[in-house]
Amino acid sequence: MGSETEQLRQTIDQLRREIELHNYRYYVLDAPTITDAQFDRLMAELQQLESEYPHLITPDSPTRRVGGKPREGFATVQHTVPLLSLANAFGDGELKDFDRRVGSALGNELYDYVVELKIDGLAVSLTYRDGQMVRGATRGNGVTGEDITANLKTIRSIPLRLNKPVDLLEVRGEVYMPKESFAELNRRREERGEPTFANPRNAAAGSLRQLDPAVTAGRNLNIFVYGIGAAELSGEPLPDTHLAGLQWLESLGLRVNTYRQLCRDIDEVIGYCRLWQDKKADLPYQIDGIVVKVNSLAQQQALGATMKSPRWAIAFKFPPEQAKTTVRDIIVSVGRTGAITPTALLDPVTVAGSTVSRATLHNLDIIREKDIRIGDRVVIHKAGDVIPEVVEVLKEHRTGAERIFNMPAVCPACGAEVVRPSGESAHRCTGAACPARLLEGLIHFASRGAMNIDGLGPAVLTQLVEAGLVKDVSDLYGLTLEQLLKLERFADKSAENLVRAIAASKANPLHRLIFALGIRHVGERAARVLAEHYGDLPSLMDARLEELTTIMEIGPKIAESVVNFMREPQNRALIERLIAHGVNVVAEAAPTGQSSPLAGKTLVLTGTLASLKREEARELIEKAGGKVASSVSKKTDYVVVGEEPGSKYEKAVKLGVPVIGEEELLTMVTSQQ
Ligand SMILES: NC(=O)c1ccc[n+]([C@@H]2O[C@H](COP(=O)([O-])OP(=O)(O)OC[C@H]3O[C@@H](n4cnc5c(N)ncnc54)[C@H](O)[C@@H]3O)[C@@H](O)[C@H]2O)c1
Numbered sequence: 001m002g003s004e005t006e007q008l009r010q011t012i013d014q015l016r017r018e019i020e021l022h023n024y025r026y027y028v029l030d031a032p033t034i035t036d037a038q039f040d041r042l043m044a045e046l047q048q049l050e051s052e053y054p055h056l057i058t059p060d061s062p063t064r065r066v067g068g069k070p071r072e073g074f075a076t077v078q079h080t081v082p083l084l085s086l087a088n089a090f091g092d093g094e095l096k097d098f099d100r101r102v103g104s105a106l107g108n109e110l111y112d113y114v115v116e117l118k119i120d121g122l123a124v125s126l127t128y129r130d131g132q133m134v135r136g137a138t139r140g141n142g143v144t145g146e147d148i149t150a151n152l153k154t155i156r157s158i159p160l161r162l163n164k165p166v167d168l169l170e171v172r173g174e175v176y177m178p179k180e181s182f183a184e185l186n187r188r189r190e191e192r193g194e195p196t197f198a199n200p201r202n203a204a205a206g207s208l209r210q211l212d213p214a215v216t217a218g219r220n221l222n223i224f225v226y227g228i229g230a231a232e233l234s235g236e237p238l239p240d241t242h243l244a245g246l247q248w249l250e251s252l253g254l255r256v257n258t259y260r261q262l263c264r265d266i267d268e269v270i271g272y273c274r275l276w277q278d279k280k281a282d283l284p285y286q287i288d289g290i291v292v293k294v295n296s297l298a299q300q301q302a303l304g305a306t307m308k309s310p311r312w313a314i315a316f317k318f319p320p321e322q323a324k325t326t327v328r329d330i331i332v333s334v335g336r337t338g339a340i341t342p343t344a345l346l347d348p349v350t351v352a353g354s355t356v357s358r359a360t361l362h363n364l365d366i367i368r369e370k371d372i373r374i375g376d377r378v379v380i381h382k383a384g385d386v387i388p389e390v391v392e393v394l395k396e397h398r399t400g401a402e403r404i405f406n407m408p409a410v411c412p413a414c415g416a417e418v419v420r421p422s423g424e425s426a427h428r429c430t431g432a433a434c435p436a437r438l439l440e441g442l443i444h445f446a447s448r449g450a451m452n453i454d455g456l457g458p459a460v461l462t463q464l465v466e467a468g469l470v471k472d473v474s475d476l477y478g479l480t481l482e483q484l485l486k487l488e489r490f491a492d493k494s495a496e497n498l499v500r501a502i503a504a505s506k507a508n509p510l511h512r513l514i515f516a517l518g519i520r521h522v523g524e525r526a527a528r529v530l531a532e533h534y535g536d537l538p539s540l541m542d543a544r545l546e547e548l549t550t551i552m553e554i555g556p557k558i559a560e561s562v563v564n565f566m567r568e569p570q571n572r573a574l575i576e577r578l579i580a581h582g583v584n585v586v587a588e589a590a591p592t593g594q595s596s597p598l599a600g601k602t603l604v605l606t607g608t609l610a611s612l613k614r615e616e617a618r619e620l621i622e623k624a625g626g627k628v629a630s631s632v633s634k635k636t637d638y639v640v641v642g643e644e645p646g647s648k649y650e651k652a653v654k655l656g657v658p659v660i661g662e663e664e665l666l667t668m669v670t671s672q673q
Pocket residue numbers: 022023025026027032033034035036037039040066067084085086116117118119120121122123124139173174226291315
């Protein structure tokens with residue numbers, strides 16, 4: 001008997017620890033490894049055990065506590081009124097149980113419910129003082145949350161000032177990411193070989209809990225406000241029902257979801273849940289259920305709350321929409337940045353209202369982790385109602401005929417070698433001339449920081465690719481006037497200008513070309529360092545990893561990437577073609593002699609110059625043998641001053657450093673030629 005209890009205790013303990021781990025991955029890392037349905041099954045199992053053996057309940061059990069923990073880096077916020085979670089109802093029976101509990105607690109009082117959509121995002125609290133937004137926080141563990149005021153202010157639908165001044169107002173709402181933005185964000189992350197988000201809720205949480213609000217601002221988040229935490233209002237009485245409260249919030253300028261309804265009894269509630277089970281696929285955002293709340297605030301008060309959730313509300317959870325099918329094949333596709341993504345081809349099956357015949361497998365790690373093989377029976381679902389994914393393999397159906405998938409050794413689009421850069425989960429094509437990457441590569445090649453070819457923007461490049469005139473960047477140098485004139489939009493003048501601009505770019509300094517090649521991780525700065533160190537492109541082509549890693553400023557990631565790039569025969573052939581076209585591949589010898597007027601001189605730039613860009617001025621100075629420093633000291637030889645100069649100008653005057661303008665700079669650097 002004693003050992004039986006001991007065993008039970010261990011089972012429960014184990015289960016709790018497993019749940020805690022998933023809570024951590026979900027709430028702190030925003031990166032769950034199981035689906036919500038799988039998680040809910042674990043919780044249900046624990047709840048079942050705890051209700052059978054109530055003496056084994058501990059106050060810190062996940063069934064008693066709200067899940068999240070604050071992430072390091074944010075200030076913490078104490079919620080004056082706790083933000084709770086909601087109890088769940090799976091199925092009509094559990095809704096009726098809830099209704100019975102409410103009914104018996106309220107004695108013979110009449111009551112009604114308000115039903116709302118359960119938005120799948122994360123709970124936040126917004127505080128307004130005298131109508132001004134003063135604070136925004138995450139729910140956290142319900143008592144302590146994270147201060148994310150700056151991030152929340154980037155969401156445009158959150159008013160910074162209410163329509164009417166209220167002494168004090170604390171509201172709760174759900175921040176979410178629309179389905180379309182979620183799919184787009186994951187598509188971009190996949191292309192860059194970054195981990196994707198499991199669902200819109202984790203994507204919203206991950207975006208909102210960024211230490212840099214600029215990242216949040218770029219993520220297209222939105223909010224629905226659904227409740228009042230605290231309110232102080234002199235004069236007017238406060239609303240006394242939940243429904244009136246929502247209307248009041250709306251009148252203050254807060255964004256409240258318009259789908260809500262008053263229900264007189266639980267059957268009406270059940271009808272509403274049914275209705276949305278079918279209609280939810282049409283919404284632009286994900287919902288995972290319907291929230292049912294007792295309408296009267298006085299009755300809510302009377303019902304109270306447990307440590308984890310109010311007794312006056314419940315979340316009806318939609319059953320997970322999953323389907324079983326067979327993986328017929330696994331194919332790969334090449335993204336615009338060269339990432340190679342595997343996709344499962346499935347026997348067509350209906351999930352969440354549409355036919356699914358393929359599912360993204362993200363990367364090889366995920367295929368291995370889930371052990372997905374060609375021929376497997378699998379369970380699939382749609383992440384965020386939009387992205388079909390394999391949830392799990394039904395291994396009991398294996399016959400032994402299933403085949404293990406391997407990444408191709410060469411790119412299916414161009415035949416170049418496929419590598420998996422260290423520290424990345426994605427495999428990548430190394431071919432600079434890969435057709436899948438062509439347009440992006442061309443746009444980069446011609447861009448300002450790279451070869452800086454005027455008139456060769458994305459639109460013209462698209463036209464050139466579509467006409468079949470350009471198959472890699474070297475083809476640009478073979479373009480003729482006649483070819484251009486045959487294209488729409490090109491007149492004599494514009495075609496001439498373009499041919500001239502392309503030809504002029506052949507004389508660019510070497511570092512521009514190195515940067516333009518689009519070697520992963522090689523930015524403008526690294527390109528300069530490489531040009532200076534190797535002196536010409538052929539030497540860089542034969543650079544060895546050991547040598548590269550000894551160069552200051554060249555980290556192991558860059559070094560590895562350069563070697564991978566230069567090892568690929570197609571890339572070498574491309575460089576040969578550029579050389580054949582007469583593109584400069586030699587760094588100018590660093591001018592040191594007396595003939596260089598700026599030899600050994602240090603200059604500092606400040607303010608906006610009339611005709612030169614910062615980078616151009618720097619290039620000119622360096623060509624003339626000078627150095628550009630970022631701050632003024634006694635050792636500075638000249639300070640070049642443009643419009644609206646900064647404090648560097650004052651410092652120069654104070655230290656007696658000679659101050660020159662753009663024109664003087666130009667005379668100085670050209671006097672040598
Ligand atoms: N996959 C995993 O590893 C994992 C781990 C932990 C939790 N989870 C999932 O997280 C969920 C549990 O999280 P939870 O504790 O935040 O509870 P919950 O999301 O199930 O419900 C409570 C929340 O609903 C939100 N909500 C949305 N619309 C609302 C409305 N109109 N009115 C009131 N509230 C509304 C609020 O943010 C509230 O905090 C479960 O679905 C569970 O499956 C998954």
